[in-house]
Amino acid sequence: MIEIRPVKIEDANELLEIDIRNRELFETYSAADRKDSDYQLYNYRKNIEKYLQDMKNDDGYHYVIIQKEENKIIGTIDLFAVVRHNIQSCMMGYALDEAYSGQGITTIAAKKVIKIAFNELGFHRVEAGAQPTNVGSVRVLEKAGMIREGLNRSNVRVKGEWKDHYLYAIVNENF
Template sequence: MYYRGSQFFIRPYVLEDADALSDLMVRNRELFDPFTPTRNESYYTAAEQRKNIELWTQAREADERYSFGIFAAATDQLIGDISLFEVARGPLQKCMLGYCLDMLHNGKGIVSEAVRVIVDFAFEEAGFHRIEAGVQPRNRGSIRVLEKAGFQREGLARKNVKIHGEWQDHYIYAILEEDIRRD
């Protein structure tokens, strides 16, 4: 199952992606670190990424999480990650969105387009009604990505996530299925 953009394709992870995923996280550790909860050193190993991919595959089958790699169309190189997680079904029908992109590919519109692709997947294939995303107020790039994709800022979750021992505020953004204009 592949989803294509103009410069990339998105597909669910397979075990053979573990080395590339580990490399992506190691190469971009300094970039990603200010925005992610503290990770232990084993997170950056291929062995740990294999475990994650196994868990994500099981979670996808159980309709609990949808994790995808973002791959450069020209080279098939893993350049990012995009995931729908914290799936809530029943009367909520919602999930959270998270993403990251290799620093060498920032500023090319890849994440903005990838978010639009994953939003289509979430509404059209996975059947969600609402997608939420949290973003630190200082993460202006991610705010632009969400707003370009049609997400609306709904408020501020004060001291929402503990990152490196400090509670961080997050703007809460959301998009509803009815917000997407279908022609």
């Protein structure tokens, strides 16, 4: 069905195409303030170069979601906001091509990346946020085994407006 693997520079074109196709949806929930000029192949390559450096520096981990039957990238899933030492936590975020939504794909990808976070990267806690209005994302986090711990009021600016986010988390001994 799907697999996830670390992003590669060669993925830039497919990722750009996904973001252009899903721009309205992604910008509804994303904190990234994007301009038309951001949707250029050069910028995607530059971003991937930064992601590769993040992975080397233990600052973040960036994966693509691949639909195996079509051997096609259909989304991304990331671990970011890495905190080590006595905390050992990170945040998880994801984006899936709308054409593939409602099939359980993001839930599977989330479970896979949580397993990587705990078993390969040594994290103790993985957190994620979802706007209360983003019912699909809330469902993904709950089906992936994450627990809603509270509401972060007005904590992320999306399209110039401060939005509430539910805080979800899972800890290693609960996975």
